[in-house]
Amino acid sequence: MEKESKELNAGYNKWISTGLPYVHLKIAQSLDGRIATKTGNSKWITDKTARMEVHRMRRIYDAVLIGSGTVFADDPSLSVRSVAGRDPVRIILDSRCRIGRDYKVVNDGNRTILVTGKNSKPAGVRDLLTTNVEILQVEETGNRLDLKQMLRELGKREIGSLLVEGGGTVFTSFLKLNLWDTLSVFIAPLIIGKGKEAVGELGISSLPDSIRFVDSSFRQVGNQILFEGKRKKSKDGEDGNVYRIN
């Protein structure tokens, strides 16, 4: 049962062998692939049953990551509620250190690691240092934080597993850079039309280059269909290449 036992310890195995956290992307979307309306309203796309399932996911991850766009739109606490379990550490991508003390991830007392650019304004950083927030400064490439470097640094801080909860810009970056291990998509029975897309530009123009999965499954959770699948590694097991089917 080698496969099954590896599966049970997938997060720990990855972290102990690579130093990088196991990365799980979780998306809640409408039938037409939207994660929010055009005004940024996403509460709630899914029903209570699906949201409960998300709380069960959160409690087994060391950390949960979101981008600044989601902090500004939703002001989430990312805690575990409705089920028993510990709260994960919050990881926030905020390259210009714009998130102030008004947001829950900064002021509710739980641990947060705010990832920001090496050139972030010292004033913003200093202001947050007096809260429960730890600052992690990484390089920036093309106005975006270097996620590979961030994952290495999180691994050093014993964050062995990471649940990425959005929004669309963040999902797109993780998918584009192949920095994920597993994906869960809750598909809810509603259509939003023009709105925030779950995944943006990936630079894929030919279908064989599209992202495909291994060990994929669909199951019903409340009123949603939950798709889950793992990233297929390239033949030589190397990360960092877009997977191509032959």
Ligand SMILES: NC(=O)c1ccc[n+]([C@@H]2O[C@H](COP(=O)([O-])OP(=O)(O)OC[C@H]3O[C@@H](n4cnc5c(N)ncnc54)[C@H](OP(=O)(O)O)[C@@H]3O)[C@@H](O)[C@H]2O)c1
């Ligand atoms: N249904 C769902 O599953 C779900 C989940 C979460 C959010 N949402 C919705 O999604 C919307 C927010 O999504 P969004 O796309 O606007 O924002 P987002 O993905 O939450 O955050 C994107 C921001 O993160 C920062 N960032 C820094 N480095 C980055 C990198 N390497 N890759 C990506 N982002 C990086 C950038 O802002 P800085 O310049 O500040 O660094 C960027 O603009 C909201 O309406 C929210 O309600 C829906």
